[in-house]
Amino acid sequence: MSRELILALNPRMQFTRIAVYRMNTTVFLKKINHKPEDFNGFDRYVDQAALRAKIILDELKSNDIRIDDIAVVIGRGGLLKPVKSGVYKVNDSMVKDLSSCEYGDDVVNLGGLLANTIASELSNADAFIADPVVVDELEDIARITGRPEFKKKSIFHALNQKIAARKYAKSVYKKYEEMNIIVAHLGGGISIGAHRKGRVIDANQAYDGDGPFSPIRSGSLPMGDVIRECFSGKYTQEEMLNKQTGKGGLFAHFNTYSGYDVCKMRDAGDAKATEVLAAMAYQVSKSIASMYAVFDGEPVDAIIITGGLAKDEQFVKEIKTRVDKIAPVSIQPGAEVLGALSYYGKMILRKETEILEY
Numbered sequence: 001m002s003r004e005l006i007l008a009l010n011p012r013m014q015f016t017r018i019a020v021y022r023m024n025t026t027v028f029l030k031k032i033n034h035k036p037e038d039f040n041g042f043d044r045y046v047d048q049a050a051l052r053a054k055i056i057l058d059e060l061k062s063n064d065i066r067i068d069d070i071a072v073v074i075g076r077g078g079l080l081k082p083v084k085s086g087v088y089k090v091n092d093s094m095v096k097d098l099s100s101c102e103y104g105d106d107v108v109n110l111g112g113l114l115a116n117t118i119a120s121e122l123s124n125a126d127a128f129i130a131d132p133v134v135v136d137e138l139e140d141i142a143r144i145t146g147r148p149e150f151k152k153k154s155i156f157h158a159l160n161q162k163i164a165a166r167k168y169a170k171s172v173y174k175k176y177e178e179m180n181i182i183v184a185h186l187g188g189g190i191s192i193g194a195h196r197k198g199r200v201i202d203a204n205q206a207y208d209g210d211g212p213f214s215p216i217r218s219g220s221l222p223m224g225d226v227i228r229e230c231f232s233g234k235y236t237q238e239e240m241l242n243k244q245t246g247k248g249g250l251f252a253h254f255n256t257y258s259g260y261d262v263c264k265m266r267d268a269g270d271a272k273a274t275e276v277l278a279a280m281a282y283q284v285s286k287s288i289a290s291m292y293a294v295f296d297g298e299p300v301d302a303i304i305i306t307g308g309l310a311k312d313e314q315f316v317k318e319i320k321t322r323v324d325k326i327a328p329v330s331i332q333p334g335a336e337v338l339g340a341l342s343y344y345g346k347m348i349l350r351k352e353t354e355i356l357e358y
């Protein structure tokens with residue numbers, strides 16, 4: 001039996017999900033909740049790397065995980081320069097871009113940094129990321145905007161979208177690379193991707209660009225109003241960016257990061273929650289329908305709805321009824337981030353994947 005373990009890491013704002021795998025067996029799975037006061041004094045998410053790494057290592061040790069058997073530490077990849085899909089070994093250049101927030105400050109940056117810090121503490125491990133949020137397979141036409149100095153960027157949930165699409169393709173005995181699929185990832189952020197024959201040729205710029213609003217992101221806004229707010233003198237640039245990326249969407253309406261809680265408010269008859277969630281479902285549906293045009297007349301084989309909010313039947317129903325004329329709709333509730341990372345971790349151990357250099 002192989003003694004080589006895989007440690008997978010998915011850092012989120014208020015918690016870090018970790019899992020340890022021995023090939024196909026899950027050895028350990030844990031959602032480590034963090035108290036906001038633990039991070040007092042840290043201005044940026046990346047400043048939390050050393051502390052979170054220690055908390056994770058302590059958790060593994062106190063659960064008798066044989067940490068020196070860990071060979072692969074693989075984290076969810078962060079805001080980096082645009083890259084092709086695949087597995088990357090964490091190197092100095094990646095650590096520099098993540099820790100300086102060269103391409104933005106999001107908690108997802110901690111994926112590569114935690115993997116690097118933890119691997120360096122172990123005797124036998126290397127650090128990796130896979131399909132980071134900046135996987136870029138856009139067609140050139142998708143990049144052009146109404147201002148030559150602005151190009152649309154590919155920032156979306158590449159890891160979960162691609163795993164969801166591969167899983168669906170397998171379930172209908174086809175190859176991902178042979179299918180046309182629209183994937184809607186409904187998580188803390190929301191991204192809609194047009195997967196044409198295995199390449200995501202268009203997606204909304206989910207982090208700070210366009211698309212539906214989400215539990216934490218503002219999505220597309222009336223641009224004139226945003227410009228006027230920028231120059232109102234009321235907010236700094238940092239505050240304006242934060243309103244777009246971390247304090248928009250459901251948070252701005254309800255002061256909670258939890259889509260689950262807002263769904264519960266709707267179920268209890270709250271009129272505002274009903275209205276805002278319906279608007280979010282409406283925006284997701286419009287975004288899915290807009291991707292139909294991207295396939296330029298080729299049939300779309302499936303629409304996949306995935307992510308945490310895909311667990312809410314009412315929310316999903318409101319989207320489904322608006323888009324199911326386009327293609328059959330398949331629901332994959334929840335995001336398999338750790339499972340997806342373990343899939344790549346196994347390929348690394350079996351030497352079945354190219355290790356790309358950042």
Ligand SMILES: Nc1ncnc2c1ncn2[C@@H]1O[C@H](COP(=O)(O)OP(=O)(O)OP(=O)(O)O)[C@@H](O)[C@H]1O
Nearest residue numbers: 187188189215258259260263307308309311312335
């Ligand atoms: N049963 C549920 N019903 C409704 N919403 C839910 C449910 N379970 C989770 N959610 C919501 O889903 C969102 C989180 O989804 P998910 O776990 O896919 O995202 P994440 O990993 O935190 O962020 P992202 O997907 O943007 O990277 C949260 O707003 C959460 O409250």
Ligand SMILES: CCCC(=O)O
Nearest residue numbers: 133156189190206207
């Ligand atoms: C960080 C990119 C995807 C998202 O969370 O919106």
